[in-house]
Amino acid sequence: MSFEYDLLVIGAGSGGVRAARMAATYGAKVAVVEEDRVGGTCVIRGCVPKKLFVYASRFADMFEIAPSFGWTVESSFDWPTLVANKDKEIARLEAAYVAAVEKPGGTLLRDRAVLTGPNSARLVSSGREITARYILVATGGHPHIPDIPGKELGITSNEAFELKQLPHSILIEGGGYIAVEFATVFAGLGVPTTLVYRGDKVLRGFDDDLRTGLEAGLQERGVKLIYETTIRALEAKGSDVVARFSDEVDAPFGAVMFATGRRANTRGIGLEAAGVELNPDGSIKVDRYSKTNVDSIYAVGDVTGRSQLTPIAVREGWYVAETLFNDNPQWVDHSQIGTAVFAEPEVATIGLTEEEAATHGDIDVYLARFRPMINTLSTKSTRTMMKLITAADGGKVLGLHILGKDAAEMVQVAAVAIGMGATKADFDRAIAMHPTAGEELVTFKGPTHRYRNGAKV
Incomplete structure (x- = not known):
């Protein structure tokens, strides 16, 4: 059977674009279908604009300590300027993503694709039917909004990037990456910020010392934390939004933001017609090579419900192209993934938490807390x-967890050594670079505490 394309990619986000570019480089005839902007969540309304907003919010911290270094600073902030400059950068990146598809010979189709079978899809606007030897679903995810009365009065991270003006106050529901990062942004830009979370501490699943340290940092930044509580309903009152909490307390806010997780974009794209199996959470079920139960259909990125991180989607997309068009079967190892949370203070981690590692045998834990040098001339107490x-006994490094300035940069570099199986002795052989924060990682003299036979000693 002949096909119009070798590979049809549905979704022009990071994973889909990388797969398309690599497949085209290997000589495949490729088409990418995208109904929205090219670049996906990360580029358009995720990682990139988020990090730019975080940078903006951190200037306030520098202005705070500037007098201790002899500077007198007069400052003012203009939200529309930040949004406009962010939009310019996103437009530049979007153009680069378009070029990444088209330059190696791929075709970009601005439409919505719906699968009609294991090797075919229909373009909704044009009505055109496309056939392909392989189909890659890379449709990403969307913010989950709780089904409560007045939910339409709330915003998500999507809308937060496009606000015409800063609200006079904001309530953020959630305790994960998005919640704490936007709490950092809004509080740093001078907006009274409240975070409400159903759990008892932010960043569930992270090492407890990271969670505790970030909690203290958010509070120092002025973020009010409300735990073991949810929003039951929202109601408009003048220009404000009144939140009714699960403890029956009502409070008005300038804006309410839901950061309550994300769901896979699998509805209405014809997966049922193609016979593709889904996981219980609605994401696409795949094997380690990102192949679905249908031999001709693959899926990568957030739509699979695996690790919802852009670099993972990129690597998965690349490896699908390697497997299908370069006779080089590859799969992504999800067991050793570093991740960063661009809150304030910054959080970065790779490997096992202390609690997890303690179930794997005898371990040693090395812990340091210190005031960063940049704060020592001021009264700022963030650690x-x-x-x-x-x-x-100086064995293999099982986990690394950092809270503080440039945490992500340090963990990114250390991840190379950890991925190679580095031991404590390998870290000890490195000569410290002084004065840096990172030198602490290679100057630990002895464990802060140990676990032997599962017990902390």
């Missing part, structure tokens, strides 16, 4: 935390 977890 940096570094934790190294190893197998007992």
